Amino acid sequence: MKAVKHPLSYHLALDTEQVVQRVKMGDQLERAREIDHTAFFPKRAQAEAAAAELSEDGFRVSVSRRGLGTFIMEAHTESDVEEETVDGFVKQIYELVERHGGIYDGWGGPVILKGS
DSSP, X not given: OOOOOOOHHHHHHHHXXXXXXXXXXXXXXXXXXXXXXXXXXXXXXXXXXXXXXXXXXXXXEEEEXXXXXXXXXXXXXXXXXOHHHHHHHHHHHHHHHHHTTOEEEEEEOOOOBTTO
């Protein structure tokens, strides 16, 4: 499966959809939880440079090979998932990944239901 590059506006639109769905499920958006980000790079050096920057910002980051000529960077941090927060972290990581020649694939995290 080849990574597809989408503009930042595409990711921000998906974020809005995801937040709406989380509200419908009863997610407590304000509660911090593990957030995972994924990006793909053609060269290990690019992925490692992006990972180093995120590491300096407090993310736990790993880089691994995924098939021929593709490296995957996974970054993890704790965050709430309120819309402004999500837009902020997506812009930050999307721009960082772009700067290093990669493709941002998106983010994910668990739903925290009321009473959890």
